[in-house]
Amino acid sequence: MITQHADRLTGVLGIAVSSMYVYQASQIEDSLLADAVGVAGVPTAIGYLMLAASICLFLKSWLKTKQKAEASEEETEPGGSDHPHLKAVGLLAILAAFVAIVSVFGFVVSIGLFVAAVAYYAGARDVKTLLMCALITGPMLWLSFDFALEIHLPTGMWSQWIGK
């Protein structure tokens, strides 16, 4: 992304986030134990500081005249995918789906499905290797955590059979 555009976007998002933050801070009820600064004092100050910095960044990028040199400042978009940001959002969706299904299918099954899905999404096409990875990763992590580290991973719908 061109630096100017990035700064402008950062400025706008910064203004929005800090405004919401200052509003949220104003909603905090003070405690009887609170000191002179108050519970919301420091967060409010930080909110205003970010608001001021965001406005400055926005104005700086807005007022700056486009320079010829910036033509060469175009971000070198990663060459692996035509839409790297879409790819990232897709991966995030797979991760979110994993978080959602763990309570139902349990960790071992979910992580197997997750590994296969991520590897396939990232470009792996060898079905045998994909299957092998999916089948190995779940039990391997389960053994490492449940037995070696004694941290019990969620069992989901299999809990009545496993007895946990």
Place this chain on the structure above:
Amino acid sequence: MDSFLLALSNLSSGWVILSAFAGVLWGIFGGALPGISPSIAMALLLPFTVGMEATNALVLLASVYVGAEYGGSIPAILIRTPGTNSASATVIDGNEMAKRGLAGEALGISLMSGLYGGLFGLLVLVLCTESLAQVALAFTPAAYFSLGILGLSVIAGLSGGSLLRGLIAACMGLMIAFIGSDPVSGVQRFTLGSEDLLDGVKPILVMVGLFAVTEMLVQIGEPPWARGGSSSTRLKLPNWAMSKRLFKPQAIGAVIGTVEGVTPGAGGTVAAFMAYTEAKRWSKHPEEFGKGSPEGVAAPESANNVVTATALVPLLSLGIPGSNSAAILLGGFLIHGLQPGPMLFQKAPEVVYGLYGGLFIANIAMLLIGLVILSPCMWLVNRPKPYLIAFILALVMAGVYAIHQSMFDCGLVLLIGFLGYGMRLVNLPVLPLVLGMVLGYMVESNYRRSLLISGGDHSIFVTDTVSAILLGLAAILSAYTLWKEIADRRKSVS
């Protein structure tokens, strides 16, 4: 003397030795994989250290950093792809040596220079940290507040290239730090009604999300890692004549690495390139640089390994992490209920000296493992990237769940990973956010404590001498960063 004996006793502790070797091994593998920086390799292990004894956990994490710096040089030399950013300078002459059939020699020089650098850095760490911490022991709450402000202004100014961007990132970190209980009254803030946020957002989750998840989101859209390189290459340690020739560039690397390491926000990459440039300037054979000069490998490798220890000086003495890797190590301290800073030497000296001892073992482990690790490393680098991404993310999810056995944490880490991706997209630096988050409590609690002492009078921050000096330094640094930004812009216009 007691401290020395304490550190020495760790050298014979089986668990410390095991942690150091395991950390170095993991670090070399992580460092060898392009896209996996030392901080990511450390972040991946961070959740697994929760159940460990504090010294072993910290030795494990610090050893990853040591191993990763050497690991990064392996693909840099063999396939012209630096495994870590700080190995970028090694590519220049290391790969030229490999092209001339001297890959084994280049790797040997890298390993030995890393060892000397690491040991020198450790010496600096041991000599400087405690005395600096002794000075900081006399700090009042006002001075602590000002120290936090100084730390934030240094990182905000130096790590982002723009004061405004650094400031915004630092504010974001502070905002995250304020989620949860108020340090004075215990009132809940910014929890959005969620019970899972009552204790605030744990730094470990932010670090894993920002470093590991963000990097995988970036890597999925990038081309496959460069592959190739002969796994039959045999590492050759430099002989006596070569060692004598390499002494000067290694010393240059050691000095520059020390200065850059203790400076928050500078780090191994800057140190490596500066060391390369200076080694060329002081060399008897500057014409060989860029064409496969052994000195061109020795200087940057010595410098970036010095940084693995010297970057811990501000962390251990003042509680301020100066680099991403130091921030992850700070996370390691926090999850074991330890707060790095001057009081650490009073409260848990065994951990600090254990860490020193562990770092010494880690450097020896780097030499021993480095001699035999070449083939497995190249095998790993040549694995298809999709499976590595999938496995790393599986490890992240399992590790994050294990911390509090909560899927909410996994969701939170995804959200933070997405935030990190967005920050990378708009060129917002991550380190100020991490620093803001870990210093948030220190800044706010000491600010309010100071005002309680002074009866609400803000002049306490300038009447306290140490506080006034620290605030003055923060102001000078911020003004310098602004001036530099303006000067750079004028230069680019003209």
